[in-house]
Amino acid sequence: MEDVSGLIERLGELHQRTRETPLFNPVFQLGLDLSRALEAGEIDLNALEGLVSELECESMQSRSKRLRRLVAPVDPATNSAALEDTFQADDIAEFKAQWERPQLHAVFTAHPTFLLTPDQSNAVAQAASKQDDIGAEVCITGASRPQVTLEYEHARAMRAISHAQIARDGIVAEALAHAAGKWPDEWHAIQPLPFRFASWVGYDMDGRTDIKWYDSIGFRLGEKAERLEHYTASLEAIDADHALLDVLRPALAYARSRAADFGEDLTVPEAMSEAANRLTADDPHKLLSLTPLIDALESEAREAATERAIKLKTLAAAMRADGLGMGWIHFRVNSSQLHNAIRRRIDPDNALDLSSKGAMATLRELLARVKPLRSNFAALAIESSTAIRQFLAMAQILAHVDADAPIRMLIAECEQPSTILAALYFAKLFGIEDKVDVSPLFETESALEHGGRFLDALLAEEAYQHYARLRGRLCIQTGFSDAGRFVGQIPASLAIERLQGRLSEAMETNGLTDVAALIFNTHGESMGRGAHPDSFADRLTWPLSSWAKRRFARAGIRLEPEVSFQGGDGYLFFATPELARATLGRIVEHRPAETDINAPVDPFYRRTDISLDFYRAIRAHQREHLESKTYSRAVTAFGLGLLNSTGSRVSRRQSDLSADRDMSLRQIRAIPHNAILQQLGYPVNVIAGIGSAADGNYEEVAALLMESERGLQLLRLARSSNALASIKTVAAYGELFNSAYWASRPYRGTESHLSDACEVLAEYLTKDDRTGVFRRLASRLRVDALKLHRLLALIPNENPLEDRENIRRTIGAAQALRLALLQHMFIKAVSIPTFSRANDISRDDVLEMVFSLRVEDALAQMRRAYPTNYPQITDFAVDAPSDYPDGDGEGYTAIQRDFIDPIERAYGLVLRLSTAIANEFGAHG
Known part of the structure; x- marks a missing residue:
């Protein structure tokens, strides 16, 4: 077992033993084999690190191959030819209809999803961008992980958007060239807008308090400067002496200066006042609208030669799409933050139920008589309410940064129409109602369950109808994070789909078919968060199905689909110009904003006697897990200790030991x-x-799924996940806490040198519940899995995972290696000499920290108990002699070397294996 192939071979041999003993666990046994070799000195941590590096390398290659498979082809020439094949319009009117409507709004979001280091991300992207075989060039292993800051996340988002903009420009130019060739006398009428880009990085306040108001202003000013730099460079490439450069260049310099102002610490009133006054003062180079420049470019293009005209119109199209920023921006707050804000206006005594008819009547009256108020940066600086602060920030951005680009206000956990009316009130109060798109997020189980009634009530409100027509669209947001966690991914997708259908019905019922429906599906990345792993076509239709799209089309409602590309994984699709062009190319081919209105009805929606029961049964099964203390304890058994820190927003709310x-x-x-x-x-x-x-009805369920486009898509998600899953691994983690295992391990003198440590572990773990928890969970999963395999056996696998068994064995080898490292950590932890309680932390507390993988906390306590750096008598210039201390002064160096450092190193390898396993799953969070 000197290399990964040896581990995989040994794991295969161990799997054969399950035929004799069904309860035999090959993953745990391989972990024990490695642990015995490590504790006997036959191998050391250096050898294990070599295995970890090899597994990391293979996983990086796997990730790069998957990325390329999803967006292939990546060759620019091939993508240009593929785009040409999509130009099927017979007349210019049809071509305009296809190209003047965004096929997709792409939002670059960020949460804890930056798993790979910058160098690793770049290596994966570069390898995926080429046609060559993916080899060792992608293997950047053991890299130190920089802290993921908000600034880093924002910079990566802007980098991805920049590549997306370049790719969009290329697509627009090729579309214009085609039109110029086919309709030489009419093509100037075309104003292409195939994509819009946006971001909430730096503006999302849901679940975090670390983003200051001037951070958001500073980010927006920085984005303005970056976009003006791109516009300037594009125009210089067309004509280095173009007259509009006299507008763009000084505007760029002005934006850079203001961005620098708001990049400083503005907590001091004097500093804030100076920065604000420079931004709000009249200045000829402030540039708040691109409309005059767009008109000038379009006008010049009509008189220019074709080649120059295409370049001018491509630049105008970019300006029309993005405005004075890298894209549109999304602010986000929680509904509770809005409730707290509106209570200050209508319910200071906190006596009113905001979901009541009385509250709705009060809000209607408030909306009818509200008069806009002026606001400035001082009002923003002193505002304590998060929600009101966001509206004030939006008002300042629209007044002093970009007057044209609308701003989205996303409201998380929005479950009652009064929340939306409250948001409209504040938008109206600060005079930005015509530029802000208020969007409720339906993600929790309650929101999805009651969302239809919510939409019926909201769209019946006269004030909301007036607002929607003012904006020309209404917006909703559906998400897979909490939905996928508390409902299950497949039930979440079907519940979201039904909610989208209810939206089309509510719009039709309330006469709102004259406005667009913008549906933002924040499905994020990684298997199981709504980003379907099987193909890019599935990725686009999973959150917004053909059935849902046809509901809008038949009602005559224009649909604007919007999806998120989240963090490290989502940004990989745009990490190089080649990948960005391939990604947008696939979207153009699949045209997610369109649907065939005459397509036959999918049996999944016709045979609701089967499909609805199927959905309800899965949802009930998922709820049983979520309500089970067994499931909760197993998932939280290691806290977040198996995960790397992958974002600037905290992943866990605080708790004590x-x-x-x-x-x-x-x-x-x-x-x-x-x-x-x-x-x-x-x-x-x-x-x-x-x-x-499907239990008890396998044949009928299988027949329905096989006949259904949507049903097969559900199965592809399940098969992709199941192909990588291992219930034996779940059970193996429970055995780490099995007192009987530790008591028996040195039995009959097999590992006598571990007798003391194993005895301590065995005694300590007699009171631990995790072995039983994992065994119960594994048993429940096994019973359900048997039924799943019985169902899948009736349905041909249309797209089997290549090299499935080798990938499963590779993941199994990584898991076994991690089990060996965890056992090493446990043995070392109990072998450290007993130390006295200090700061209310005992030795048992430290052991529990290690067992729960709060390793950094445990190491801090160990180093406190056994310091290696301490005052020396020679540090003092004292005249009186002393014979004490009479030792050699080594202190606790040996304890540090033999116990504390190995725990720290082993844990570092554990986290590197976490990265490798996540890569195999295609995950980033």
Whole structure:
């Protein structure tokens, strides 16, 4: 077992033993084999690190291959030819209809999803961008992980958007060239707008308090400067002496200066006042609208030669799409923040139920008589309410940064129409109602369950109807984070789909078919968060199905689909110009904003006697897990200790040590929850319940799924996840806490040198509940999995995972290696000499920290108990002699070397294996 191939071979041999003993666990046994060799000195941590590096390398290659497969072809020439094949319009009117409507709004979001280091991301992207075989060039292993800051996230978002803009420009130019060739006398009428880009990085206040108001202003000014730099460079490439450069260049210099102002610490009133006054003062170079420049470019293009005209119109199209920023921006708050803000206006005594008819009547009256108020940066600086502060910030951006680009106001956990009316009130109060798109987020189980009634009530409100017509669109947001965690991924997708259908009905019922429906699906990345892993076509239609799109089309409602590309994984699609062009190319080919209105009805929606029961049964099964203390304890058994820190927003709400054992799933955010499931070996929220839902009706369910486009898509998600899943791995983690295992390990003198440590572990773990928890969970998963396999056996696998068994064995080898490292950490932790309680932390507390993988906390306490740096008598210039101390002064160096450092190093390898396993799953969170 000197290399990974040896581990995989040994794991295969061990799997054969399950035929003799069904309860035999090959993953745990391989972990024990490695642990014995490590503790006997036959191998050391250096050797294990070599295996970890090899697994990391293979996983990086896997990630790069998957990325290329999803967006292939990546060759620019091939993509140009593929784009040419999409130009099928017979007349210019049809061509305009296809190209003057965004096929997709792409939002670059960020949460804890930056798994790879910058160098690793670049290596994966560069390898995926080429046609060559992917080899060792992608293998950047053991890299130190820089802290993921908000500034880093924002910079990566802007980099991805920049590549997307360049790719869009190329597509627009080729579309214009085609039109100029086919309709030489009419093509100037075309104003292409195939994509819009946006970001909420730096503006999302849901679940975080670390973003100051001037951070958001500073980010927006920085984005303005960056976009003006791109516009200037594009125009210089067309004509270095172009007259409009006299407008763009000084505007760029002005924007850079103002961005620098707001990049400083503005907590001091004097500093804030100076920065604000420079931004709000009249200045000829302030440039708040691109409309005059767009008109000038279009006008010049009509008189120019074709080649120059295409370049001018391409630049105008970019300005029309993005405005004075890298794209549009999305602010986000929580509904509770809005409730707190509106109560100050209508309910200072906190006596009114905001969901009541009385509250709605009060809000209607308030909206009818509200008069806009002027505001300035001082009002923004002193505002204590998060929600009001966001509206004030939007008002300042629209007044002093970009007057044209609308701003989205996303409201998380929005479950009652009064919340939207409250948002409209503040938009009206600050005079920005005509530029702000208020969008409720439907993601929690309650929101999805009652969302139809919510939409019926909201769209019946006269004030909301007036607002929607003023904006020309109404917006909703559906998400897969909390939905996928508390409902399950497949039930979440079907519930979201039904909600989208209810939106089309409510719009038709209330006479709002004259406005567009913008549906933002924040499905994020990674298997199990709504980003379907099987193909890019599935990725686009999973959150907004053909059935839902046809509902809008038949009602005559223009649909504007919007999706998120989240963090490290989503940004990889735009990490190089080649990948960005390939990604947008696939979107153009699939045309997610359009649908065939005459397509036959999918049997999945016709046979609701089967499909609805199927959905309800999966959902009920998922709820049983979520309500089970067994599931909650297993998922939280290691806290977040199996995960790398992958974002600037905290992944866990704070708790003390005593609360860890009873940690609720609600203390862990959705992204790390899904990540933990993959690290434990079984994505419960994707797979669980499908088999049980078909129990007793396998043939009929299988027949329906096989006949249905949507049903097969559900199965492709389940198969993709199941192909990587291992219930044996789930069970293996429980055996780490099995007192009987530790008591028996040195039995009959096999590992006598571990007798003392194993005895301590065995005695300590007699009171630990995790072995039983993992065994119960594994048993429940196994029963459901048997039923799933019975269902899948009836349905041909249309797209089997290549090299499935080798990938599974590779993941199994990584899991076994991690089990060996965890055992090494446990043995070292109990072998450290006993130290006295200090600062209310005992030795047992430190052991529990290690067992729960709060390793950094444990190491800090160990180093406090056994310091290696301490005052020396020679540090003091004291005249009186002393014979004491009479030792050699080594202190606790040996304890540091033999116990503390190995724990730290082993844990570092554990986290590197977490990255490798996440890569195999295609995950980033």
